[in-house]
Amino acid sequence: MSNIPNELRYVASHEWIRDEGDGTVTIGITDHAQDLLGDVVFVELPEVGDKVSAGDDIGVVESVKAASDVYAPLTGEVVAVNEDLEDAPELVNSDPYGDGWFIRLRLTDADELEDLLDADGYAEHCESES
Amino acid sequence: MGNKTILYTQHVAMGAKIVDFGGWDMPLHYGSQVEEHHRVRQQSGMFDVSHMTVVDVTGPDARDYLRRLLCNDVERLKQKGKALYSAMLNEQGGVIDDLIVYLMTEPGVSGEWYRVVVNCATREKDLRWMSDQVTKMDVALTEQPDLAMIAIQGPEALERVKSVLSPFRQNLIDQLNLFQGQESEGWFIARTGYTGEDGLEIMLPDDEAEAFWKALAEAGVAPCGLGARDTLRLEAGMNLYGQDMDETVSPLVSNMGWVVAWEPSDRFFVGRDPLEAEKAAGVTFKLVGLAMETGKGVLRHGQTVVIDEENQGYITSGGFSPTLGYAVALARVPFATADEAEVEMRGKRVKVRVVKPPFVRNGQKVYS
Known part of the structure; x- marks a missing residue:
């Protein structure tokens, strides 16, 4: 069974979202x-700067x-990208929720966070795909 | 639920991700196929290839039978244990399968016999074809389903294998030339492989395989799955049946012209006439290497290769080369293709160099 941290949010296309509490979120792809x-x-x-x-x-x-393909789970502006992945793409495998993050996004509408899956919802989704 | 080799429980115990391959449940990797790839290029790795099909060819007409069945000529085997890469062709000159044939005795002796190793995914059609080709000859074909096969490959492979074997077998390995095998008490130890590294392929009775596999693991040989096997063979420029060639294409457009023994010209083999005609008319395609030395992205099977507005080819095998750090591929392209081309990848065209495979041998980049 893959690792699905409780504190994160998810979308069906297998990206994870961490609310940084300052109007930005960090995004990556899941362990699954x-x-x-x-x-x-x-x-x-x-x-950086892309809308x-x-x-x-x-x-x-x-x-x-x-x-x-990687999909944007939310609407906003890219404020940071993980430059380390250029030389060390294997971080996505070894630490998908940490050093393997993809981008940070400043949200246009924080309400969109409400539409995301929680850990249980994502686990169910993975189950239904297998 | 697929077929399982005798080593299946070992694979699962070692954390393998299992996938279906030609009806067999085989390890794809044991964690990271890229790491396994590097282990083989730099140290040693082992592959369970027990799913492959082993057929012994015996009887007074064994040699004549194989000279007719195969486009390469077993007459070239002059030494006991020597191996020959070859192919079986159909009446149209298409490739039924590629294979390795070993001469198991001294050449020309009474009781001379051969061992043939063919692919697992083509087992049934191969056995049917081989059987149909016997016609009136005095030949027996005996499959050996109770043999396991383990390939140990890499610069340290021979030393690691010797460290777990008897002095007699150590000595046997020391005496082996490249592309030669020898029997030893039910084992067949051959200095062959599918990675572009030195190494051994060992056939042994099923009931001895697990102990040998475990001993190799303890001696530091990394278990490797089919994922690494595929990237290693691609770097080594070795064809994969079903991707780089099949029944619809001839060896002449599959970078296998060297596998066709034209001389002596009076030797008939199945597929000879259409190959002669193809050669006389001028071969129109060739199988080349592609190297994507700049830019991100991975060349993949099936992508279109654009030469110019009128001429196209296609990638037969593509992938990321862990040794080189960029994507490489084998592609079938018009014969006149020069040293540059473009590949259609995800709606874009990317530039690639057209090169002569192999890409990597013995740990080093070898194409130019």
Whole structure:
């Protein structure tokens, strides 16, 4: 069973969201997602300053197995991207909820957070896909 | 639920992620296929390849039978235990399967016999074809389903294997030439592989396989799955049946021209006539290597290779090369293709270099 931390929020496309409490969120892909992908070899992310809308295709994760789109789970402006993934994409596998984070987003509408799945909801979703 | 090799419980105990491969439940990786890949290039790794099909070819007509069945010529095997890479072709010159054939005795002796190793996913059609080709010859085909097979590969492979074997078998390994195998009390130890590294492929009775696998693990040989096996063989420029060639293409467009023995010209083999005709008319495609030395992204099976507005090819095998740090591929392209091309990847066109495989041998980049 994959690791699904209780304090995070999730979307069905396998991204996780951490509310930083200051109008920003940090986003990455879940342990379940990295396990399905296998070793990650490249990550393409948007740039700081990019405006994204919930559901937008904002990047690509290339693993040994497949290329997989990354979707923006919320609407906002990119305020930081994880530069470490350029040289160490394997962080997505080894620490998906920590050093393997993707981007930080300043939210346009904090109410959107209400629409996200909690850990139990995401676990159920993973179960239904398997 | 698929077939399981005798080592299945070992794989599960060692944390393998199991996938279906040609009807077999096989390890994909034991955590990280990239790490396993590096272990083989830098030290040693082991693969359970017991799913492969072993067929012994015996009888007075064994040699004549194989000379007719295979496009390469077993007459080239001049030494006991020597191995030959070859293929079986259909009447149209398409590749039914690629295989390794070992001469198991001294050449020319009474009782001369051969061992053939074919792919697992093609087992049934191969056995049917081989059986159909016997016709009136005095040949027996005997499958050996109770043999396990373990490939130990990497610069340290021979030393690690020797460290867990008897002095007799250590000595046997010391005497092996590249591409040669020898029997020893029910084991067949061959200096062959599918990684581009030195190493051994060992066939042994099922009931001895688990102890040997465990001993190798204790000696520091990393268990490796099919994921690493695929990236290693791709870097080594070795074809994978069903991707890089199949029944619809000839060896001449599959970078396997060297596997066709044209001489002596009076040797008939199945598929010879269409190959002769293809060669006479001029071969129109070739299998080349592609290297994506700049930019992010991974070349993948099935992607279109654009040469110019009128000429296209396709990637037969692609992937990320852990040794090189970028994507490489094998691709079938028009024969006149020069040294550059573009690949259509996710709605974009990316530049790649067209090179001659292999990409990596013995841990080092070898193409230029």
